[in-house]
Amino acid sequence: xxxxxxxxxxxxxxxxxxxxxxxxxxxxxxxxxxxxxxxxxxxxxxxxxxxxxxxxxxxxxxxxxxxxxxxxxxxxxxxxxxxxxxxxxxxxxxxxxxxxxxxxxxxxxxxxxxxxxxxxxxxxxxxxxxxxxxxxxxxxxxxxxxxxxxxxx
Numbered sequence: 223x224x225x226x227x228x229x230x231x232x233x234x235x236x237x238x239x240x241x242x243x244x245x246x247x248x249x250x251x252x253x254x255x256x257x258x259x260x261x262x263x264x265x266x267x268x269x270x271x272x273x274x275x276x277x278x279x280x281x282x283x284x285x286x287x288x289x290x291x292x293x294x295x296x297x298x299x300x301x302x303x304x305x306x307x308x309x310x311x312x313x314x315x316x317x318x319x320x321x322x323x324x325x326x327x328x329x330x331x332x333x334x335x336x337x338x339x340x341x342x343x344x345x346x347x348x349x350x351x352x353x354x355x356x357x358x359x360x361x362x363x364x365x366x367x368x369x370x371x372x373x374x375x
Contacts, residue, residue, distance in 0.1 A: 235260055235289065239322045242289075243330030243355050250291055251357060266292035270310050271337050271350040311339040313352060322355070330358050 237246065249256050262278050269277065278288035297305040306313035313335040322330040333354040338345030 236287070237289075239320075239332055239355070240324045240329070243322050243332075243357060244324040247291075247330065247355055247357055261289045261291055263291045266290070266313075267295050267305060267308055270308055271348070271352070306335065311337055311345055311348070312342060313337055314342070314345075321358075328358050331356050 246256060246261060250261075264274070264277055274288050274290065278290045295305040297303040314337075316334050316336050320332045320334075321328055322332055333356070335352045335354060337348045337350035337352070339348055340346055
């Protein structure tokens with residue numbers, strides 16, 4: 223269980239893209255223990271971005287970044303398209319995916335998404351931005367786990 227309010231005073235959690243993918247996400251997908259359990263698991267599609275702040279808070283200090291694990295939700299049971307809708311809106315991918323390297327090897331990809339209030343195609347763009355990480359190589363099978371990194375812009 224996560225104990226976010228019990229981190230030591232002055233604790234800062236600011237991992238790099240490489241650390242998020244090659245350490246945290248790789249261990250999560252492999253169901254291995256993470257040394258300091260500070261990343262909460264949430265159902266991203268049942269939570270609005272403005273509710274993530276309280277759910278994923280680490281310690282008592284103000285934060286502008288929130289980290290969490292969330293399983294990808296498929297739009298259709300037999301399809302490959304991802305459902306990124308919530309009750310109030312949807313997350314829309316923007317730009318190209320960024321490659322993440324560890325020791326000159328490709329370990330993952332980062333997708334940037336923006337939250338739109340309402341329904342496509344008439345949604346209203348918000349200031350909420352999320353980075354969705356995925357492993358590029360998966361030595362344990364075809365898991366759909368991903369870690370998402372959210373910050374307010």
